[in-house]
Amino acid sequence: MIDPWAQTEIDDYSKVMKEFGIERFDPSTLPSEPNPPRLFRKNIVFGQRGFNTILGRIRSGGDFAILSGLMPSGRMHLGHKMVIDQIKYLQNFNPSVFIAVADIEAYATRGMPLKKARTLAIESYVKSYLGLGLNVDKLEIYFQSKRSDVKDIAYLAGTKVNLSTMKAIYGFNDSTNMAHMHSPLIQAGDILHPQVRLGPIPVVVPVGVDQDPHIRLCRDLASSFRMFNATVTSDGKVGVFVKVDDNVESLLSKARSALERLGYLDFNMVPRYKALYLPGASPSDVPIMDEALALVEKDEGGFGFIPPSSTYHRFINGITGEKMSSSKPETAIFLDDEPAEGAKKLKKAVTGGRDTAEEQREKGGRPDICAVFNTMMYHLVQGDEEIDRIREECLQGTRLCGSCKKEACQYLEEFLNDFIEIRGQREHLVREIVKWD
Ligand code: TRP
Ligand code: SF4
Secondary structure (H helix, E strand, O other), X not given: OOOOOOOOOOOOHHHHHHHHOOEEOOHHHOOOOOOOOHHHHOOOEEXXXXXXXXXXXXXXXXXXXXXXXXXXXXXXXXXXXXXXXXXXXXXXXXXXXXXXXXXXXXXXXXXXXXXXXXXXXXXXXXXXXXXXXXXXXXXXEEEHHHOXXXXXXXXXXXXHOOHHHHHHHHOOOOOOOHHHHHHHHHHXXXXXXXXXXXXXOOEEEEEEHHHHHHHHHHHHHHHHOOOEEEEEOOOOOEEEXXXXXXXXXXXXXXXXXXXXXXXXXXXXXXXXXXXXXXXOOOHHHHHHHHHHHHHHHHHOOOOOOOOOEEEEEOOOEOOXXXXXXXXXXXXOOEOOOOHHHHHHHHHOOOOOOOOOHHHXXXXXXXXXXXXXXXXXXXXXXXXXXXXXXXXXXXXXXXXXXXXXXXXXXXXXXXXXXXXXXHHHHHHHHHHHHEOOO
């Protein structure tokens, strides 16, 4: 079990992937232009569920959406920036972007007043997003407590899941308060509501693996709402099954028409099994068939939710070597740190250096476990040649930690100064992107 509220530290990602059935994220499936950021190329984004639906849209230039959410807590640090960097990259492919301020979740699980969540979200998160250069086209930031689509879906989703499942996923017990128990359904409401606004559409949720329980629950809920199930049967046949009891024959023939429009010719309809088999279809066609069927459902008055997909990033250790956390200010560089103060923290960071300069010249340093190197790699040094050179110099022992840190601190100060400047220039956009319903 992963407890999404517990600040868990994961040290074996491949074990988590195996245990929960997360698929590998293969960066070579992304288009080569524009060059994906290092987060993708270097496997910081290591896993995914259902991301092929998004890849399909990226390749075809079709519509998709990104849904992200934040629990307003403390200040935003470089760890939080990673999600924004992913969204910025995906914005190259023109998605609609929704960002939820999880004020209901913060109220239910941490007792944070809604008003406080509101100010925190705008002052420290929304303004930081602008400073980090998030594109404001097709972007909206909303509050869970203000959006009735979200709360309505959450309520309806409650009919699709029972207490014992919620206990098994989250470890809830008899003293868990009801609002806390309901908050994963609110998050499912977040993740599913773009499809109420835009119709059935692939949605991707970039998260840390601690959020995977919510993703699993939400994907199951999305399927529970469906009228059709396009699947591969145990004996290898591709088929569409009607999951409701009314109008079965009419639904089957509507499914057939929709699939005919996709180019399928061969059908075997068996109303007795509520089934429509497609002898000519292959298992890899299922997601495309599913998208067509979702549209039929929408016409029939259903939601037609396409199961949302997700990507998972690992957490890069903070400058002290443990996970970056807002509650431990010494572990993190905050975006609103005074640039000089941020640099001072980085100067104290743990490195992959050796005990003495002599030893380092002889054996070389260990950039891959060095917080200074990782900060440069993921946040400060854009050029590939430059970062490769730094790494090589470190490995060869020609680069020593003192001067290396000095260089990194200089980059950090520049970065934080630029951030402040851009945030100032773009602050007025808050009104455009923050929605009040
Ligand atoms: N639960 C998330 C957190 O603790 C916040 C959140 C709410 C969220 N709704 C979301 C994250 C939807 C991703 C998608 O940070
Ligand atoms: Fe890290 Fe730089 Fe020292 Fe190498 S030389 S271990 S990259 S601080």
